[in-house]
Amino acid sequence: MNPFPASNLILAVAFVVCLATLACGALLAVLSARLIRSVCGLAICSLGLAGLYYFLHSPFLALMEILIYIGAVCVTIVFAIMLAEPDEPAADPLAGKWLWGSLGLGVAATIFGGMGWLGTHGPWPASTVGDGSLKAVGRALLTTYSLAFELISLALLVAILGALAIARTGRTKP
Amino acid sequence: MSSTPIFDRLDVYLVAGAFLLAVGIYGLIRRRTLIGMLISGELIFSAASLNLMAFNRFSAPDPVVGQVFVLFIMGLAAAEVAIALSIIIAVYRNYRSVKTQELSELKG
Numbered sequence A: 001m002n003p004f005p006a007s008n009l010i011l012a013v014a015f016v017v018c019l020a021t022l023a024c025g026a027l028l029a030v031l032s033a034r035l036i037r038s039v040c041g042l043a044i045c046s047l048g049l050a051g052l053y054y055f056l057h058s059p060f061l062a063l064m065e066i067l068i069y070i071g072a073v074c075v076t077i078v079f080a081i082m083l084a085e086p087d088e089p090a091a092d093p094l095a096g097k098w099l100w101g102s103l104g105l106g107v108a109a110t111i112f113g114g115m116g117w118l119g120t121h122g123p124w125p126a127s128t129v130g131d132g133s134l135k136a137v138g139r140a141l142l143t144t145y146s147l148a149f150e151l152i153s154l155a156l157l158v159a160i161l162g163a164l165a166i167a168r169t170g171r172t173k174p
Numbered sequence B: 001m002s003s004t005p006i007f008d009r010l011d012v013y014l015v016a017g018a019f020l021l022a023v024g025i026y027g028l029i030r031r032r033t034l035i036g037m038l039i040s041g042e043l044i045f046s047a048a049s050l051n052l053m054a055f056n057r058f059s060a061p062d063p064v065v066g067q068v069f070v071l072f073i074m075g076l077a078a079a080e081v082a083i084a085l086s087i088i089i090a091v092y093r094n095y096r097s098v099k100t101q102e103l104s105e106l107k108g
Helices: A007-031 A035-055 A059-083 A097-121 A134-142 A146-169 B010-030 B034-059 B064-095
Strands: none
Touching: A007 A035, A007 B010, A007 B034, A035 A059, A035 B010, A035 B034, A059 A134, A059 B034, A059 B064, A097 B010, A134 A146, A134 B064, A146 B064, B010 B034, B034 B064
16 A cells, blocks of 8 residues: 555645646747747746656656756757847737637637547557666667667757758858 | 546546647747747647657557657757757848748748
């Protein structure tokens, strides 16, 4: 049995906190008018997602989520926001504004409803619990998936070089 | 709520992933700057990763595969952000703006 009283309740509360962090971060990332707040929303959303990864028995991916998304992706976007001033333009008196808003809301609601229904009612196969520990992940990365591992490092290298090449060409023009 | 605790049910994770995907697509439609659209794209990436991890935990015979796959998704997302942001910087140098309505010129 549980070594600690009401540990399931405590875990459920922590899980709900992670879910709420995820939802609030996602909404903040999408709905805020200033882009720096939007990046903060993305960081909060990644924090909640890392919590969910922890609940999915993968603390390694939780740490990687925090390290890559908050530490690399959000910081890079913050740099881009500093270089360009991309604040969301003020509400222009365009005729199709409400049309686009309602269209986006309708598409999002349809997708959420459909995929949520599919997720709750789908005939998903029963669970099979194996060993998903960090040791097994490391062994798989260096044996079964070693080619993909090398390819992803190559893709990152090419991305770095390509980013340098693209961002540098505009500098010579007036 | 059934007998299993809430953090051990597949459908909760799937609904959370669907919510992330819907929010990301809404932002992709509504945003009017390139960086805002990029952030919404990151949310969609996160939704895909969460779905993969949920199925990996609950119904995969070998739980290592999903973790490795999500790790590769993260690497590709980082590369994509680097490339996209350098393109955005180049666009901003040429147009002095990253608002999507003003980028309407094909040959500069």
